[in-house]
Amino acid sequence: MIVLPPSEVTSGSGSDIITTGDKMLFDLKPKEDIKSFFDREEEINDLVDSIEKYPLTMVTGLRRIGKSSLVRTVIKDKRYQSVCLDGRAMYANSGGNIKKADLIQRLQNALSEFSNFEKFKVFLSNVRGISVKDLSLSMNWKEVDLLSLIEKIDKFSEKENNYAVFFFDEAQYLKYYGTKGGNDLLSLFSYMYDNSKFIKIIISGSEIGLLHDFLNVDDYKSPLYGRYIREISLNPFDKSTSISFLEKGFDEIKVKIDRENIRRAVEVLDGIPGYLVEFGNRYAQFKDLDMAIKSTFQGLSGMIEGEIKELERKSPRYVQTLAYISNGINTWSGLKNAFFAKGDTISDSRLYEILKNLEKMTWIKQERTGEKYEIIDNVLKEILKSGDE
Ligand SMILES: Nc1ncnc2c1ncn2[C@@H]1O[C@H](COP(=O)(O)OP(=O)(O)OP(=O)(O)O)[C@@H](O)[C@H]1O
Ligand SMILES: [Mg+2]
CATH class of the missing domain: 1.10.8.60 (Helicase, Ruva Protein; domain 3)
Incomplete structure (x- = not known):
């Protein structure tokens, strides 16, 4: 059996191994250069149009479909200033609870890379908690007032006549920010939405239902209540x-x-x-x-594997349900019987919740008739099937 993790394919030095370089379609990293980003003209135009017209855009699509590549390519091609934050990485690095200190640390790194940093640092010189020396920026997370910082970024962008794009990738993990299910961050988003003409927010993630749950625009108690979000969806x-x-x-x-x-x-x-x-x-x-x-x-x-482990931690029933569905046990009663046959007397409400959540995480969908569930991604279906053997 050949076991070959993806990293070995790119990092080896054999003559057949592809070394990364630009203009290469087979580069395994998210693309940033438009020359190596294949097709997707329509989505590129839609994203640019959305950035110009709307404060908040959501980019969705299945795992590995090219969401991060689309956003990064557009940012680079249009030379927008950008702050890219990955929710999953922040979640993992902060031990499951993302704190203001983590956010500030990431912001500090991203802002230091603004292309016009020399000019930008002048704007920051009198923001509390921020000190600028030569080419470096340091922020004291306890003191920094995020709203003042956002205001300065907006003013700077206006002066530069360029947008500053805040790209929150795998944004469903941002519900682990702070102690209120990410609401502090949503309040920040709504402040940016309402007040910053030159700051544009893009959020993305493959677990589409969870992303919607997080933004929660239909709930009047949510900070983003009633705000319009343009959604750009990538298909295979x-x-x-x-x-x-x-x-x-x-x-x-x-x-x-x-x-x-x-x-x-x-x-x-x-x-x-x-x-x-x-x-x-x-x-x-x-x-x-x-x-x-x-x-x-x-x-x-x-x-x-990582995602499966995460599901397993939530409840082994998620992984079991995926295994059943990929092996053709895909009706409500079939699933219930299968759990019972294994000695797990799962309740209706629990099974319902598991199926709903798997839908929200974009693992499964209901067939048109609504009677059967299916794994959305055929390749993952095959993998899940063999995993249960
Ligand atoms: N249109 C494209 N042209 C060339 N390569 C692409 C294209 N779309 C995606 N890729 C490649 O596919 C892989 C996955 O892309 P990317 O990381 O952008 O997807 P994603 O949707 O963000 O994935 P994930 O859900 O894992 O975050 C990368 O190797 C990327 O370079
Ligand atoms: Mg991605």
């Missing part, structure tokens, strides 16, 4: 786009592959660019279709 590439993507990727790295093999790979992997990129790297290494596909699946199963 269709078959012919996926084929062109692989053809171009292999062309770039000068690896020969039959069109028939490309077609077969797309048949198995569908149109999620992240999966196609994984495949591209592995085919370049093995030059064998079956091995490359097998190794891609192994890499992807490593990728979701």
Whole structure:
């Protein structure tokens, strides 16, 4: 059995290993350069349009579909000033409770990288808790008043006639900010929404239902109540786009592959660019279709391992439910019977909650008839299926 974590594919030094470089479609990192970002013209235009017109944009789509790449590419191409914060990383690094100190630390790093830092630091010189020396910025998290800081960033951006984009990736994790389910951060968002003409917020994440739950715009008690959010949703590439993507990727790295093999790979992997990129790297290494596909699946199963562990921590029933559904036990009564047969007398309300949450995390959806559940992503379905063997 070949076990090959994704990192080994890019970090090795063998001659078949693809080294990262720009203009490479098969680079495993989120893209930032428009030349290496394939297709998606419409989504790029939509995002730019949204940034120009609306304070808050949400970018959604399945895991590995290209959400982070879309936002980063647009930020770079349009030369917006930006502050990029990853909710999942902040959650993990803060031991599950994101504090103001964590946020300030990230802000400090991001703001220090503003392209016009020399000019920007002048704007910050009289903000309490911030000291600027030469090219470095240091913030005392206890003293910094976030609203004053936001105001300064907005003023600076207005003067520069450029937007400052605050990109909160994997934003559903921001509900772990502070002690009020992330409400302090939502209040900050609503302040920015209402007052900052040149600051634009983009939030993104693959667990779409949880993202909506977090923003909670329909609840009058929520800080963002009633605010309009433009949603840009990324879909998988269709078959012919996926084929062109692989053809171009292999062309770039000068690896020969039959069109028939490309077609077969797309048949198995569908149109999620992240999966196609994984495949591209592995085919370049093995030059064998079956091995490359097998190794891609192994890499992807490593990728979701963390998420599965997280689900397991919430309740082993989540993972069990996913395993049942991927193996075809996908009706309400089928699931209930399967749990009972295992000696788990799960209540109706608990099963309902588990299914609802799995939907919100974009693992499953209900079929059109509403009677059956299915795993949304076919590749993950295969991985979950084999995991239960
Ligand atoms: N349109 C595209 N052109 C080229 N590469 C792409 C494209 N979309 C995504 N990729 C590649 O696919 C992989 C996943 O992309 P990215 O990280 O942007 O997706 P994501 O939706 O943010 O994923 P996650 O849900 O894991 O955060 C990366 O290797 C990225 O370079
Ligand atoms: Mg991402």
